[in-house]
Amino acid sequence: xxxxxxxxxxxxxxxxxxxxxxxxxxxxxxxxxxxxxxxxxxxxxxxxxxxxxxxxxxxxxxxxxxxxxxxxxxxxxxxxxxxxxxxxxxxxxxxxxxxxxxxxxxxxxxxxxxxxxxxxxxxxxxxxxxxxxxxxxxxxxxxxxxxxxxxxxxxxxxxxxxxxxxxxxxxxxxxxxxxxxxxxxxxxxxxxxxxxxxxxxxxxxxxxxxxxxxxxxxxxxxxxxxxxxxxxxxxxxxxxxxxxxxxxxxxxxxxxxxxxxxxxxxxxxxxxxxxxxxxxxxxxxxxxxxxxxxxxxxxxxxxxxxxxxxxxxxxxxxxxxxxxxxxxxxxxxxxxxxxxxxxxxxxxxxxxxxxxxxxxxxxxxxxxxxxxxxxxxxxxxxxxxxxxxxxxxxxxxxxxxxxxxxxxxxxxxxxxxxxxxxxxxxxxxxxxxxxxxxxxxxxxxxxxxxxxxxxxxxxxxxxxxxxxxxxxxxxxxxxxxxxxxxxxxxxxxxxxxxxxxxxxxxxxxxxxxxxxxxxxxxxxxxxxxxxxxxxxxxxxxxxxxxxxxxxxxxxxxxxxxxxxxxxxxxxxxxxxxxxxxxxxxxxxxxxxxxxxxxxxxxxxxxxxxxxxxxx
Amino acid sequence: xxxxxxxxxxxxxxxxxxxxxxxxxxxxxxxxxxxxxxxxxxxxxxxxxxxxxxxxxxxxxxxxxxxxxxxxxxxxxxxxxxxxxxxxxxxxxxxxxxxxxxxxxxxxxxxxxxxxxxxxxxxxxxxxxxxxxxxxxxxx
Numbered sequence: 001x002x003x004x005x006x007x008x009x010x011x012x013x014x015x016x017x018x019x020x021x022x023x024x025x026x027x028x029x030x031x032x033x034x035x036x037x038x039x040x041x042x043x044x045x046x047x048x049x050x051x052x053x054x055x056x057x058x059x060x061x062x063x064x065x066x067x068x069x070x071x072x073x074x075x076x077x078x079x080x081x082x083x084x085x086x087x088x089x090x091x092x093x094x095x096x097x098x099x100x101x102x103x104x105x106x107x108x109x110x111x112x113x114x115x116x117x118x119x120x121x122x123x124x125x126x127x128x129x130x131x132x133x134x135x136x137x138x139x140x141x142x143x144x145x146x147x148x149x150x151x152x153x154x155x156x157x158x159x160x161x162x163x164x165x166x167x168x169x170x171x172x173x174x175x176x177x178x179x180x181x182x183x184x185x186x187x188x189x190x191x192x193x194x195x196x197x198x199x200x201x202x203x204x205x206x207x208x209x210x211x212x213x214x215x216x217x218x219x220x221x222x223x224x225x226x227x228x229x230x231x232x233x234x235x236x237x238x239x240x241x242x243x244x245x246x247x248x249x250x251x252x253x254x255x256x257x258x259x260x261x262x263x264x265x266x267x268x269x270x271x272x273x274x275x276x277x278x279x280x281x282x283x284x285x286x287x288x289x290x291x292x293x294x295x296x297x298x299x300x301x302x303x304x305x306x307x308x309x310x311x312x313x314x315x316x317x318x319x320x321x322x323x324x325x326x327x328x329x330x331x332x333x334x335x336x337x338x339x340x341x342x343x344x345x346x347x348x349x350x351x352x353x354x355x356x357x358x359x360x361x362x363x364x365x366x367x368x369x370x371x372x373x374x375x376x377x378x379x380x381x382x383x384x385x386x387x388x389x390x391x392x393x394x395x396x397x398x399x400x401x402x403x404x405x406x407x408x409x410x411x412x413x414x415x416x417x418x419x420x421x422x423x424x425x426x427x428x429x430x431x432x433x434x435x436x437x438x439x440x441x442x443x444x445x446x447x448x449x450x451x452x453x454x455x456x457x458x459x460x461x462x463x464x465x466x467x468x469x470x471x472x473x474x475x476x477x478x479x480x481x482x483x484x485x486x487x488x489x490x491x492x493x494x495x496x497x498x499x500x501x502x503x504x505x506x507x508x509x510x511x512x513x514x515x516x517x518x519x520x521x522x523x524x525x526x527x528x529x530x531x532x533x534x535x536x537x538x539x540x541x542x543x544x545x546x547x548x549x550x551x552x553x554x555x556x557x558x559x560x561x562x563x564x565x566x567x568x569x570x571x572x573x574x575x576x577x578x579x580x581x582x583x584x585x586x587x588x589x590x591x592x593x594x595x596x597x598x599x600x601x602x603x604x605x606x607x608x609x610x611x612x613x614x615x
Numbered sequence: 616x617x618x619x620x621x622x623x624x625x626x627x628x629x630x631x632x633x634x635x636x637x638x639x640x641x642x643x644x645x646x647x648x649x650x651x652x653x654x655x656x657x658x659x660x661x662x663x664x665x666x667x668x669x670x671x672x673x674x675x676x677x678x679x680x681x682x683x684x685x686x687x688x689x690x691x692x693x694x695x696x697x698x699x700x701x702x703x704x705x706x707x708x709x710x711x712x713x714x715x716x717x718x719x720x721x722x723x724x725x726x727x728x729x730x731x732x733x734x735x736x737x738x739x740x741x742x743x744x745x746x747x748x749x750x751x752x753x754x755x
Contacts, residue, residue: 104754105684112687133689133723137755144748152742163743167677 023070024472025484027063031055047534048488050233050464053454056203056219060449061186062088067199068189071476080189086150087182093143094175100139101170104132194442197477201449202440207458208467210573211243211598217458217468219451223439228459235496238526241461243598247501250597251522280412281354285329287408290361293398294326296391300376303387312379318372325365328357355412362409366402369395440475455490464492464531465540465573491539493531498545500525500574502594506564506581508555509589523594525549525577527570545570549579556586564590575599634679635672635692643700650693650706654725658691659753661746662719664698664707671718674743678750689723690750717741720753728753 030046033053048054065084107129114125144166151159158181165173193199205217218225240248285291301319304312373395379386441449455462468490473483502525505518527547531539546569553562566581577594636653638646653660659682661675675692682689698707698715711719716730717738729752731741 101681104689105682108682108687108689109684112685130723133754137751137753140751141748141755144744144751148742148744148748159744166743166747167674169680169683171681 023066023484024063024474024482025486027059027066028472028486029055029057029059030470030486030488031057045467045536046486046488047491047536048455048468050462050490050492051456053452053456054468054488055452056450056470058449059088061182061189063449064186064189064193067474068193070481071193071196080185080192084182084185084189087178087185090143090147091175091178091182093139094171094178097136097139097143098171098175100132100136104129104136107132198442199474199476200440200442200478202471202473202475203451204471204473205453206469206471207462208469209243209461210463210465211246215458215460217453219453221439221441221451226459227454227457230454230456232456233462233492233496235492235494237496237498240499240501240524243461243463244499244501244524247596247598248522248524249501251501251503281358287401289398289401290326290329292394293402294323294330296394296398297323297326299391300372300387300395303391304376307383307386315372315375315379318368318375322365322368322372325357325361325368329361355409358409358412362402366399369399369402373399440473462490463498464490464496464529465543466490489536489540491531491533492529493533495528495530497526497528498574500527500547500570500596502549502574502577503597504549504551504577504579504592504594506551506553506590506592508583508586509591518593519554521551521553521564521592523549523551523577523592525568525570527568527574540573542571543573545574549577549581551581551592553583553586553590555583555588555590559585562586566590566592568592568594573599632672632676632692632694634683634688634690635676635694637694638696638703640666640697640700643697643702646695646697646700647702647706650695650703653691653693654710654721656691657723657725658689659723659728659750660721660725661690661692661750661753662695662707662710662721663692664695664715664717664719666696668694668717668738671738671741671746675718675746675750678743678747681747689754718746718749720749722753722755728755 031054032048033055061084065081065088068081107125111122111125111129114122147162148159151162158177161177162174165177168174203219203222205219206214207217208214216223216225218227297319301316301323304316304319373392376387376392380392455468466489468488470486470488471483472485474481502523504521504523506521507518525547526549527545529543529545547567549564549566549568551564551566553564555562562583562585564581564583566579568577568579570577573596575596577592577596579594580589580591582589636649638649640646663672663675672692672694679688679690679692695703695707698704707715710721710725711727711730714730716732718731718741720728720730722728729749731745731749732738733740733745
């Protein structure tokens, strides 16, 4: 119970942090291919049709203006910010004016049509026509007067463009001219912002399946994740997919695992896996000889410091930076070797920290040491004897070792993932370990930050109810300055059939020799569901289903194979099952209740830290 | 007669006006009748007073295209080539209340809505944005 409270508390803190810092999302439009996203009763979670694609488009000028203001840039940039913001406001007013023009023309057509048909009572239509004209006038006069006052004298070139654009058959060209100007000023602002520090934007997409597993999703230009061929959602799936197989396997092993957990055997297995991981990490440290390298760097710093020359201070700084990388690896937290629930909750963070430090050592340290050695070599030419020759040789030896360390670090990544998978907890760590595949975009003049994803090209399965998380992170000089997350829920509208696995508790209607009350048995069901638009309570809370089930039964000790076939209803996202069936071999009726083993297993593992094999 | 007057093409200036009623100079009486007819049609009318305002007429004619719906239009330009002709002058004075601007806009009810150039400006300051603003005032 205490653990559950901790998880809930952490979730509240995380949600709070995300909300407080998600202004970047105000500058992004999420545009699905099928229809605008439908927001259900839970306004934070938009619905996304399961076969659609999603364009992620930035309001670039507004984003830049916001960025410049929040970074506290100088007056030069500040003068651009209000101009861009004013242009964006004017653009939205032009869009509204265009809408009102269309409405006015529509009412005019309706009035003329009614007149042509000889209708006599035109009072209502005439009223609508006059109201539309007035709305058009009320919106247009201040807007155009404002544009004239603003730009006729201050920016004659822009005003000339606006004057030509207004002669078109509608107001859209006026909006285009203003948009072009906003983009031009945005590019100017981007130039000035990036002069003062590299700004990077990273967008990642993750598909969280209803079984709790997560997969990274490819976003054009932001990562190198694989994409598959377009595969439409299978509305009438009657074969078992990966999730169903997992559920059936989980159902089969659940009883055994509970027994193991009760006897303490599961705890022993988990502790053994952790010991192995600790040992692997220790081995890598030894392979890389981080202790030796660390001592050599210390000696180098001591030699350079003893020389006492100010022009050597960049060399000392460089050496200390390498020393810092080494120290981080050495100081990485030891992994817990007990399966105490609290420690297991921190396990993912610890493993991620170790992998990150090793990764930095393998990828960054070689180039830093190489540069350091080249610089020291240069100094040695000027001052022979500054650093001992054997020290330089030792450092070069360590450098070669580090250059060859990438495969070893890759092996650690694989081990870490495998240990986590074997413990059956904390799926998010895999994504963290895979983050090297992500490519942040650098903010440049006129750089296009837009991207898109196509749900049909996500490799693997996708199901109604899966969650798509889009995470946007803005950083400057590798420090995160803003981030936000937008979540969508995948929806299959209309009827669809899914196969699901369940742990059934089956009760025979007849007392057979060796039979038990509510005997656990793995089952498989083909469930028919119906998805409605904008009905999250129906689709994901109640989510009723009607299906046909198959179950492996064991009513009669005399029979080696017993298959049951029955009908069932499912409720609460297929978590609870209720059904009635017939044992084909024992020739008896039975009724059953069932649970989804993955969902129940996940709840259990979150509250206890134990859950091997259930997810 | 009406169609011939509405669709004006001044070949020398390559000026094609599809939404402009040009009031004849030679026949002020007919011009007055045509103006009355135009006012009675519940359109936003832009009166342009003076033969010299060709550019303004061309812009205003183009701006009328915004409200074209099928065969009808909510806007129309009336180009008064000779506003000083006796009968016309009286007529215009009665509509505009004594003012003699280069451009005047009448709303859907035939009432005076606004005029150009604005205070402190000259005819040379009139531009398409200002003309569209004037048209919009006539819609209100």
